[in-house]
Amino acid sequence: MDASDWLIVTAVLLCLLASFFFSGSETALTASSRAAMLRLARDGNPRAALVNDLLAARERLLGALLIGNNVVNIAASSMATGLLLAWFGEVGVVYATVIMTVLVVVFCEVLPKTAAFDNPDRIALAVAWPIGTVVRLLGPLLGTVTAIVRWLLGRAGIVIGESAPILTAHEELRGAVDLFHREGGVEKIDRDMLGGLLDLRELTVADVMIHRTDVIMANASDPPEKIVEAVLSGPKTRVPLWQGSPENIVGVLHVKDVLRALHASEGDFSKIDVASLVRPAWFVPEIRPLSEQLKAFRRRKTHFALVVDEYGEMMGLVTLEDILEEIVGDIADEHDVEISGVRPQPDGSVTVDGGVPIRDLNRVMEWNLPDADATTIAGLVIHEARSIPEPGQSFTFHGFRFQVLRRQRNRITSLRITPLTRRRTALMRVG
Template sequence: MEPHTDLWLAASIVAISLLLAAFFAGAETAFTAASRARMLALENAGDGRARLVNTILARRERFIGAMRIGYSIVAIGAAAFTTGVLTTVFGKSGVLYATGVMSVLVIVFAEVLPKTLAITAPDRAALVTARPVAVAVALLGPAALAVEALVHAMLRPFGIRNGERPAVLSASDEIRGQVALLHREGGVAKAERDMLGGLLDLSELTVSEVMVHRTKMRTIDADLPSEEIVRAVLASPYTRMPLWRGSSENIVGVLHAKDLLRALDAAGGDASGLKVEALALETWFVPDTTSLRDQLKAFLTKKTHFALVVDEYGEVMGLVTLEDILEEIVGDIADEHDVTVSGVRPQGDGSVHADGSVPIRDLNRAMDWDLPDDEATTIAGLVIHEARAIPDTGTAFNFHGFRFEVVRKARNRITALRITPLGPGPRKPETWG
């Protein structure tokens, strides 16, 4: 065979080897970076290539082993063949030439280029290479299994077992992280991110964290004349009003405005003869430790929207409604009768004036902050928890990257705060009066 023919044959073999190496490297990158959710959606839509991708990824270790073995065989083979040819042509110096030439060719054309193309559009690349990869895994699978068994045998003395992959994050945390990443990259709007996060939080929050506290409940004394009760119901922005007798904590029923109006209409508009307590619905008490997910299911099962929250001693702590739970998902729900105010007032200098009773979760959602709500429900509660005392008006604290200044205090309650985000730097707690 003529020398130029040998050179062409060698160049062809090297080119084919580099193409195969590029295929193995690019396929491994594409399959690893491909969206499992996207592949599952395509499979459910009837895409055979997506089903093949999911089948391959279900045995990820075998797939990666096959890709690594295939890449190593063709890359090492190409390097060895090139070294042999160049050594024949140039003698001992051919080793240096082969090393330089193959290093450039492998790094550029068998590593960086295919992986860059694959990572640019991993889903598309995985679908395009699905069938060739399946063939490669079938051919190299036995070798990959043998290598895998050898590796696990070597790792066993160190206490690393096959298949033991402890989850670092829960499924809920994985979803949160993905949503946060998509929001950062512009794929998910803030409102959508907050809604998804609120939905995931339902199992972690309890009714005591979203309830209307008993100090803010609007209730009616059942012993009042029926005319006064009617006026109180009509003046209230709420359709359900707890009735109490003797003590405000002794709830004897829940009066629905529509039931009262029906009875009033039946009586010809004469409220004096109404037996209001007989119109009241039975009171539903729920423990304060009930999760929002369980309470939502209970609301839907009982087909009611209102429950009173009690502590372990049976004392009424507040009330929770279906709207309170839905607001954890979609944000504040306001109608024409709402009289509540958010209590969050951003200022031109970047600070925020907030009522002490504002829930931390609502403040975080409104300002896109990340103040912790593990130890306290309201912003005033957070300040008291961090200060380990009830601070006086004018006292300021630095913690969690914010400056909290007590603007107003009523007896033993913080009623207003000024909150200012701090710049970068140390965030050690400081106090000054």
């Protein structure tokens, strides 16, 4: 080999190194986390800001990378073919094809892209400056290529920028959270909190309210001592006050106001003027989204509201705590089932009170029961059965077997739920 041959070999190797660089840079930049880059840029990282600028003009970026990669690959193949033709004659074309195919595919495509895909953020930051320089140098050529591509796609009926994403931003974010949870990057409790926060737009006040059958109320016509007893016996700090009928809410009593009045009267109930302690009731529609109700709680600086239907009748009450529990949940430990009304059984089934919300059960048991047509698990069974089942009846739907254990009048109070997949697995093991 003379000096000219060594020069050609050196040029081929440099072209292959450039191809390695372009291939890895393309994968790293396109696979990098937009959220991470935005956060780094906000913290003052200039390389992250440049990555964001490059990704904002994705057409120019991909065009520069493809042009650079193809130019160096073609140049390397042409020089290698010429050199091997000079060395081996016509059979050199075969040698050049085999050697360059192996080198380009293995060392210039698979290897750099695999390495970049494994750590895209760090590599994207490392190649930001040189790739940015390439994009600027190829600016005029990229403009011409982009115009030609757009014209050809337009002739085929494809208009760049008009295609709508399949998923909304909230759905994509929820999918990202689920993916990170499966990969081990996000714990279950954190996934549930993030999922609950994203669900606030989709849930309504009716989904989280305390139903009127479970609301502790006081009768304005009762003696003061009985009203005070009703206020102090409930789990909430505010108790609705009705007069004439439970549907006629005249106001709300606050526990602190009652205690202050009781202290001022030195424990004499007869001296308490209940009417002077009543605060105006705040009524909200049951169809209001939880996100709006949360904002309303903050604006009014109150934590309690009465829920009414379209006819103005009280359906229940909602508190700030009820909304916050949709985010943080009621679980103290991610491995322990501590939700009220859910009792796992040794055979894999779960005994559930009828009033347990479907969302809470899904969150605790990692199930996916639908909650679009019913709020509670009893409501789901009634919806699917199209009737009010009797104790002992069983139904199978959504991959579970539901057995009604107890019923009081028209309310299902207890059920046994068995996942069919676990039951089949157990039967197969026994068999």
